[in-house]
Amino acid sequence: MLNHYAALLASGGDGPQALGVYSQALALNRELNKPDGEAASLEGIADHHLTEGDTSRGIELLRQALEIYRRLGIRPDIERIQTRLPGLAAP
Numbered sequence: 001m002l003n004h005y006a007a008l009l010a011s012g013g014d015g016p017q018a019l020g021v022y023s024q025a026l027a028l029n030r031e032l033n034k035p036d037g038e039a040a041s042l043e044g045i046a047d048h049h050l051t052e053g054d055t056s057r058g059i060e061l062l063r064q065a066l067e068i069y070r071r072l073g074i075r076p077d078i079e080r081i082q083t084r085l086p087g088l089a090a091p
Helices: 002-011 015-031 035-051 055-072 075-087
Strands: none
Touching (some): 002 015, 035 055, 055 075
């Protein structure tokens, strides 16, 4: 639920608020042992960093999300991130 709210904030242009909500969602998903939600939170935080120009941090977070998706075998999410990563170049 928090990930969806954060995504709405991000799509509305409120990046700082979205980052805060994604961070809350990440902590909660970890506490509740919800790895799929954790990966989604990491992906949202990565998108924020990429938007802000912090490519290295964004790539690092996407790779963390990718590892979780691989562990869970969530193929569409694995493929989505694998498609994105080559297009990103760390400075």
